[in-house]
Amino acid sequence: MKLIVSESHGQSAKLAAGQIEQCIQNKKDALLGLATGETPVPVYEQLVLAHKQGRVDFSRVRVTNLDEYQGLEQDDPCSYYHFMRGNFLDAADIPDGRFTIPKGNAEPAAELRRLNAFAAANVTDLQLLGVGVNGHVGFNEPADVFQDGYHIVELTGETKQSNACYFPGREIPGKAFTMGVGNIMRAREVVLIAFGEKKTSALRHVLEQGPVTPRVPVSILKFHPNCTIYVDKALMRGITPGPGIEVL
Numbered sequence: 162m163k164l165i166v167s168e169s170h171g172q173s174a175k176l177a178a179g180q181i182e183q184c185i186q187n188k189k190d191a192l193l194g195l196a197t198g199e200t201p202v203p204v205y206e207q208l209v210l211a212h213k214q215g216r217v218d219f220s221r222v223r224v225t226n227l228d229e230y231q232g233l234e235q236d237d238p239c240s241y242y243h244f245m246r247g248n249f250l251d252a253a254d255i256p257d258g259r260f261t262i263p264k265g266n267a268e269p270a271a272e273l274r275r276l277n278a279f280a281a282a283n284v285t286d287l288q289l290l291g292v293g294v295n296g297h298v299g300f301n302e303p304a305d306v307f308q309d310g311y312h313i314v315e316l317t318g319e320t321k322q323s324n325a326c327y328f329p330g331r332e333i334p335g336k337a338f339t340m341g342v343g344n345i346m347r348a349r350e351v352v353l354i355a356f357g358e359k360k361t362s363a364l365r366h367v368l369e370q371g372p373v374t375p376r377v378p379v380s381i382l383k384f385h386p387n388c389t390i391y392v393d394k395a396l397m398r399g400i401t402p403g404p405g406i407e408v409l
């Protein structure tokens with residue numbers, strides 16, 4: 162596992178975007194697995210800039226996303242579909258036909274069949290991840306077991322509290338569709354980006370010696386053969402990278 166510590170989150174985002182651009186340069190029709198939330202926004206800004214400047218060719222790139230709140234319509238301003246269109250897809254000229262995301266308002270069993278069939282037929286070339294303060298990846302919350310494929314998850318109180326700010330004046334949904342940890346681990350390349358001291362505790366479970374456990378889902382990345390982690394200095398305060406972490 163590679164660890165790249167930058168002065169700022171903005172710097173980490175530039176480097177992470179550079180790795181994604183390289184992936185697309187190597188494979189024009191790469192399947193990118195993408196994330197939502199505050200953390201990847203500057204990564205998308207960098208990718209859109211690269212697209213506008215003609216440095217990256219997104220014309221064949223395909224995108225899939227980690228998760229979606231259950232019950233939300235795609236055009237709901239709080240949906241992750243809406244987030245992706247607004248922050249990346251439209252500006253990068255990636256149409257719906259090349260974008261796969263759980264449909265929050267779909268009949269759950271049929272939707273899970275559709276998503277798991279997609280995952281069985283397509284290998285993600287590069288999976289971009291953020292991490293929750295409780296160590297969740299996608300919406301794989303702390304649990305007794307790691308889940309393999311797409312499933313529906315009950316969001317923890319901590320996650321609902323962290324994300325309540327994105328639902329002004331309304332209640333945050335209690336459940337979500339999420340890609341499983343198995344899906345994430347089958348990506349050819351994983352890029353995790355995180356910043357700030359509120360994520361220190363979660364990253365300690367990846368970067369320091371200690372068990373891989375579904376109680377801290379992000380810890381599974383210790384077992385990924387091609388994972389790069391971008392963090393800022395503030396997050397790293399108090400973490401001593403263990404053996405097996407290549408600090409660049």
Ligand code: F6R
Pocket residue numbers: 195196197198199200201227228290291292293294297298299300
């Ligand atoms: C979102 C996702 C989540 C977020 C995590 C961090 O698609 O998969 O795991 O990456 O909750 O969110 P932020 O970046 O808002 O701190």
